[in-house]
Amino acid sequence: xxxxxxxxxxxxxxxxxxxxxxxxxxxxxxxxxxxxxxxxxxxxxxxxxxxxxxxxxxxxxxxxxxxxxxxxxxxxxxxxxxxxxxxxxxxxxxxxxxxxxxxxxxxxxxxxxxxxxxxxxxxxxxxxxxxxxxxxxxxxxxxxxxxxxxxxxxxxxxxxxxxxxxxxxxxxxxxxxxxxxxxxxxxxxxxxxxxxxxxxxxxxxxxxxxxxxxxxxxxxxxxxxxxxxxxxxxxxxxxxxxxxxxxxxxxxxxxxxxxxxxxxxxxxxxxxxxxxxxxxxxxxxxxxxxxxxxxxxxxxxxxxxxxxxxxxxxxxxxxxxxxxxxxxxxxxxxxxxxxxxxxxxxxxxxxxxxxxxxxxxxxxxxxxxxxxxxxxxxxxxxxxxxxxxxxxxxxxxxxxxxxxxxxxxxxxxxxxxxxxxxxxxxxxxxxxxxxxxxxxxxxxxxxxxxxxxxxxxxxxxxxxxxxxxxxxxxxxxxxxxxxxxxxxxxxxxxxxxxxxxxxxxxxxxxxxxxxxxxxxxxxxxxxxxxxxxxxxxxxxxxxxxxxxxxxxxxxxxxxxxxxxxxxxxxxxxxxxxxxxxxxxxxxxxxxxxxxxxxxxxxxxxxxxxxxxxxxxxxxxxxxxxxxxxxxxxxxxxxxxxxxxxxxxxxxxxxxxxxxxxxxxxxxxx
Numbered sequence: 001x002x003x004x005x006x007x008x009x010x011x012x013x014x015x016x017x018x019x020x021x022x023x024x025x026x027x028x029x030x031x032x033x034x035x036x037x038x039x040x041x042x043x044x045x046x047x048x049x050x051x052x053x054x055x056x057x058x059x060x061x062x063x064x065x066x067x068x069x070x071x072x073x074x075x076x077x078x079x080x081x082x083x084x085x086x087x088x089x090x091x092x093x094x095x096x097x098x099x100x101x102x103x104x105x106x107x108x109x110x111x112x113x114x115x116x117x118x119x120x121x122x123x124x125x126x127x128x129x130x131x132x133x134x135x136x137x138x139x140x141x142x143x144x145x146x147x148x149x150x151x152x153x154x155x156x157x158x159x160x161x162x163x164x165x166x167x168x169x170x171x172x173x174x175x176x177x178x179x180x181x182x183x184x185x186x187x188x189x190x191x192x193x194x195x196x197x198x199x200x201x202x203x204x205x206x207x208x209x210x211x212x213x214x215x216x217x218x219x220x221x222x223x224x225x226x227x228x229x230x231x232x233x234x235x236x237x238x239x240x241x242x243x244x245x246x247x248x249x250x251x252x253x254x255x256x257x258x259x260x261x262x263x264x265x266x267x268x269x270x271x272x273x274x275x276x277x278x279x280x281x282x283x284x285x286x287x288x289x290x291x292x293x294x295x296x297x298x299x300x301x302x303x304x305x306x307x308x309x310x311x312x313x314x315x316x317x318x319x320x321x322x323x324x325x326x327x328x329x330x331x332x333x334x335x336x337x338x339x340x341x342x343x344x345x346x347x348x349x350x351x352x353x354x355x356x357x358x359x360x361x362x363x364x365x366x367x368x369x370x371x372x373x374x375x376x377x378x379x380x381x382x383x384x385x386x387x388x389x390x391x392x393x394x395x396x397x398x399x400x401x402x403x404x405x406x407x408x409x410x411x412x413x414x415x416x417x418x419x420x421x422x423x424x425x426x427x428x429x430x431x432x433x434x435x436x437x438x439x440x441x442x443x444x445x446x447x448x449x450x451x452x453x454x455x456x457x458x459x460x461x462x463x464x465x466x467x468x469x470x471x472x473x474x475x476x477x478x479x480x481x482x483x484x485x486x487x488x489x490x491x492x493x494x495x496x497x498x499x500x501x502x503x504x505x506x507x508x509x510x511x512x513x514x515x516x517x518x519x520x521x522x523x524x525x526x527x528x529x530x531x532x533x534x535x536x537x538x539x540x541x542x543x544x545x546x547x548x549x550x551x552x553x554x555x556x557x558x559x560x561x562x563x564x565x566x567x568x569x570x571x572x573x574x575x576x577x578x579x580x581x582x583x584x585x586x587x588x589x590x591x592x593x594x595x596x597x598x599x600x601x602x603x604x605x606x607x608x609x610x611x612x613x614x615x616x617x618x619x620x621x622x623x624x625x626x627x628x629x630x631x632x633x634x635x636x637x638x639x640x641x642x643x644x645x646x647x648x649x650x651x652x653x654x655x656x657x658x659x660x661x662x663x664x665x666x667x668x669x
Contacts, residue, residue, distance in 0.1 A: 037172065056159065192213075257478065276486075286329075297310070297312070309577055314329060317603070350560075549562060575591055626638065
């Protein structure tokens with residue numbers, strides 16, 4: 001016996017000398033910072049999606065339910081709290097059982113790895129079934145036990161172990177399987193998680209293996225037989241598919257956030273550093289936006305065959321004062337196509353460009369009632385081709401007020417206005433507001449009718465400046481980001497505070513000059529309010545609320561648009577085919593306006609009406625909307641309250657052609 005002991009010690013010493021000199025450095029486990037899933041949250045704190053190569057939520061030992069720890073000890077290593085890293089009794093038992101099995105007796109192959117050995121293997125070694133790996137595993141386990149407390153080793157184990165469904169660690173597994181944090185797990189659920197290490201992806205015997213763990217917990221004195229009986233009778237309500245799925249309505253927004261973050265912080269930080277990302281999206285608004293868009297698309301596509309291309313579209317809504325995006329949908333279905341038509345699709349924008357052209361005229365001293373000639377244009381050439389712009393109704397009305405021309409979206413007066421103020425001045429306004437790029441290669445009159453291309457997002461940002469004091473803003477999808485320790489990245493929560501309607505807009509870091517003067521901006525907003533109340537945008541009305549906006553349609557009705565706003569919320573809608581082609585008879589911008597109205601009814605529900613604020617210095621006079629003449633002199637027709645700058649006044653009766661035929665509002669714009 002003496003010489004057997006000596007031989008055994010000598011053998012162990014030899015193994016340590018052979019395999020123990022080049023083992024990995026385990027001391028960095030003292031400050032264990034595993035890869036942790038980044039989580040994306042909506043503005044109300046609800047979880048949207050996780051980004052992770054390994055789904056993991058780090059949980060401190062003190063935050064783990066005692067019965068969860070007990071379940072893993074009972075299932076995996078009943079002597080964990082007392083052994084030095086390896087379980088001699090377990091090794092003897094496994095050696096005996098495996099020997100009996102090899103000799104043909106009725107016995108099961110069993111292992112003898114302790115939880116500490118599993119930590120050594122998971123962090124530093126492979127899963128190869130070799131003697132050398134087992135020896136290294138045992139040596140590392142002994143060293144880990146000398147260096148760290150049992151609680152620390154258990155913390156390493158429960159946060160690192162793979163538990164199926166791409167879940168690493170109990171924190172992630174609790175969310176993936178039961179959609180709850182570990183602190184809320186029942187005894188039955190704790191036992192189920194503890195049954196997973198042996199076969200993480202096998203669900204066929206889930207209840208049987210859960211019950212086995214419960215019996216082991218009874219045998220080890222952690223629970224009573226009665227507790228085990230109650231827990232074993234509890235149904236396992238495991239999430240369908242064993243993964244939490246983001247609602248499809250949020251996928252376009254979440255993917256835009258992901259692309260932007262990948263570009264700014266890189267894949268390693270985004271997927272492995274456990275960031276808490278608080279986004280700007282408002283779930284109620286997002287669902288309303290997707291519902292409104294798909295309702296219109298489904299109605300149009302219902303008569304299409306399965307092989308025909310489907311009409312697509314996009315909607316984006318934001319706070320015009322801050323740029324915080326509160327809703328975004330980039331198409332019919334993210335599953336069918338991840339291409340975001342709100343931010344990635346460049347399309348001709350039609351008459352939605354006209355407010356910028358008319359604003360340029362207002363800046364140069366025109367009044368909303370200045371007369372513009374609506375008469376045929378003959379002999380004009382563009383790009384060596386004859387160009388004869390026409391109105392939607394094929395009629396010409398003579399001299400009409402600027403307001404009337406924009407409210408009814410007439411093309412010929414817009415072209416004549418561009419001729420009067422100059423192409424560069426007209427297009428400069430659209431460039432200044434960020435709708436058209438600064439480096440346009442050629443400027444021509446057709447750009448005033450929207451032949452240029454931009455995205456829905458850029459167009460909505462441009463319109464936002466009409467009502468935010470003329471400030472250029474950037475789109476904002478993220479309020480703030482915290483690292484895994486709760487430190488705010490790139491600022492503080494106080495600096496990123498959400499804008500509230502009862503507060504003044506937050507000061508920007510850099511004071512910039514307004515894009516236009518306040519009086520001209522109000523005049524254009526007032527006209528756009530008329531578009532909705534009396535003009536081409538009637539479908540965008542929202543009862544009980546002051547709404548302004550503009551319709552837009554490109555040649556042959558290939559693309560249709562509507563951008564509209566209340567005092568504190570703006571939304572834009574685009575509809576069209578991915579490969580542009582005419583939408584057909586009866587289609588038009590009224591379709592986009594309907595989507596806008598359906599969304600705004602939800603977004604403004606329960607909110608009081610807020611008229612657009614009026615800047616100082618304007619003089620309001622009641623005029624005939626069709627002629628711009630003071631109501632006292634021309635009382636027949638629609639009478640409106642017009643805003644005039646100092647020095648501006650209503651038209652004279654003698655300057656207006658009284659025989660002008662007025663159009664019936666309708667058709668395609």
